Amino acid sequence: MxxxxxxxxxxxxxxxxxxxxxxxxxxxxxxxxxxxxxxxxxxxxxxxxxxxxxxxxxxxxxxxxxxxxxxxxxxxxxxxxxxxxxxxxxxxxxxxxxxxxxxxxxxxxxxxxxxxxxxxxxxxxxxxxxxxxxxxxxxxxxxxxxxxxxxxxxxxxxxxxxxxxxxxxxxxxxxxxxxxxxxxxxxxxxxxxxxxxxxxxxxxxxxxxxxxxxxxxxxxxxxxxxFVRIHEAPQMRERVFHFSSESLAKLKAKANAESDTTKISSLQALAAHVWRCITRTRNLPPDQETSCMMAINNRTRLCPPVPQEYVGNCIQAVRATAAAGELLDRGLGWSSSKLHLAVHNHTDEIVRNWVESWLQSPVIYQAAEFIDPCSVLMGSSPRFNMYGSEFGLGKAVAIRSGYANKFDGKVSSFPGVEGGGSMDLEICLRPHSMSLLESDEEFMGAVTVSSSRD
The missing domain is CATH 3.30.559.10 (Chloramphenicol acetyltransferase-like domain)
Structure with a gap:
């Protein structure tokens, strides 16, 4: 440089x-x-x-x-x-x-x-x-x-x-x-x-x-x-990993086959894959509870649904939990099923109950609620039309993000630049955990390239 x-x-x-x-x-x-x-x-x-x-x-x-x-x-x-x-x-x-x-x-x-x-x-x-x-x-x-x-x-x-x-x-x-x-x-x-x-x-x-x-x-x-609190991120490594549509199709097929279902999505299978592999790098005690949270859009969950054109926040996080030992022993299908169930159960009733509870006792999210050395949080979405904005310059070659809202275990999902259902994951981890993730055969076996530029 x-x-x-x-x-x-x-x-x-x-x-x-x-x-x-x-x-x-x-x-x-x-x-x-x-x-x-x-x-x-x-x-x-x-x-x-x-x-x-x-x-x-x-x-x-x-x-x-x-x-x-x-x-x-x-x-x-x-x-x-x-x-x-x-x-x-x-x-x-x-x-x-x-x-x-x-x-x-x-x-x-x-x-x-x-x-x-x-x-x-x-x-x-x-x-x-x-x-x-x-x-x-x-x-x-x-x-x-x-x-x-x-x-x-x-x-x-x-x-x-x-x-x-x-x-x-x-x-x-x-x-x-x-x-x-x-x-x-x-x-x-x-x-x-x-x-x-x-x-x-x-x-x-x-x-x-x-x-x-x-x-x-x-x-x-x-x-x-x-209520104002400032979070300062610890020293971390941040890396973008690419997953081709073919690689994601294999993860999805494996997760559904192991769960004897056809309902697990590519994103749920990928999130479960990341959850398991990051947990392995952390070398947690077998009985240590871990979790994977996924940001979810409430617009389609509410009845009647809120239009996608609604401007403002209409999101929450759903959570799947498992003991570290069981998470690693049970395999991809089991962890994918837990995430699928968490998403499936996020209904209109659940959303409205959360809102009623908030109205009775309003809270402001603090970073400490999401920063857990045993958890993973999946944010953003490969469904967003990120590469659809060109401004006369042609298609962008990559998506990148700033400092904001990052911590150990934060994972942001973006569409892959080549489209077709491919995805990029921007993963933030402590340096030691990232080094172990890079040498994890199960994780890297699904990675196509490590940068979003082909």
């Missing part, structure tokens, strides 16, 4: 081109949104190869202007991302709640940066280079910081032969589904080349509340010092 640091060239703020009337009213947040106050921003981005004969100055300036113009139009539809958080406090009756204020905000931040490095400098190392964290704004910020920070920052970092588009979005405003909905809509508007279009999937901003509740949900606090 030629240069050790990112050079920030310019920044500006982008407001919606035409602010809709509904943006002038407070946007109150749901229980799933409020619970995310101490999580980090979502930080995901796409790495593009520069098109042939791409001029470093004029074409880059043209691209930046088009990105800014189309972002302003995208914010017409996703206007909460141009706002700031605000806190509503009231003594009688007591209310403490957080909402989005779109009236007192400079807008979303847009940053242009450069790095004197190549695509291979980013993708060829075995581990994800630490410099990738610099491709994103809001490093180590938590969502509550959205009171004073933008709720959305786009950072466009120019490499010698590539362009990285990093998007940092407040996790109280969007979950993964609505994050990529925004990204895809922005790309759709960009590709219209200034023509006014009717976007294919208009967002739905009306938050989901349990009958008889909302729109203002009060938290049991009087000051943010009572």
């Amino acid at each position: 030629s240069s050790p640091g990112i050079q920030h060239i310019s920044q500006c703020f982008i407001k919606p081109k035409n602010t809709p009337e509904e943006a002038k009213q407070p946007i109150y947040l749901s229980q799933w949104d409020l619970a995310m106050a101490c999580a980090n921003y979502i930080q995901k981005g796409l790495l593009f190869a520069k098109p042939p004969a791409f001029d470093r100055e004029n074409q880059m300036e043209d691209l930046l202007e088009k990105l800014k113009d189309s972002l302003a139009l995208a914010l017409d539809h996703f206007y909460p991302l141009a706002g700031r958080l605000a806190t509503l406090k009231q003594e009688n009756p007591p209310i403490y709640s957080i909402y989005v204020d779109c009236n007192n905000s400079p807008g979303a931040r847009f940053v242009h940066a450069s790095l004197n490095s190549t695509i291979d400098d980013i993708l060829s190392p075995v581990d994800v280079p630490k410099i990738v964290q610099s491709f994103f704004d809001h490093d180590r910020a938590i969502n509550h910081d959205g009171h004073t920070r933008p709720l959305l920052t786009i950072q466009v970092t120019e490499l010698i032969d590539g362009i990285f588009m990093g998007c940092s979005a407040n996790h109280m405003i969007v979950d993964g589904t609505s994050y990529w909905h925004f990204f895809n809509t922005w790309s759709e508007i960009f590709n219209a080349n200034g023509q006014k279009i009717a976007i294919s999937r208009p967002p739905i901003h009306k938050r989901w509340f349990l009958e008889g509740h909302g729109p203002i949900l009060s938290l049991p606090f009087t000051h943010h010092d009572q």
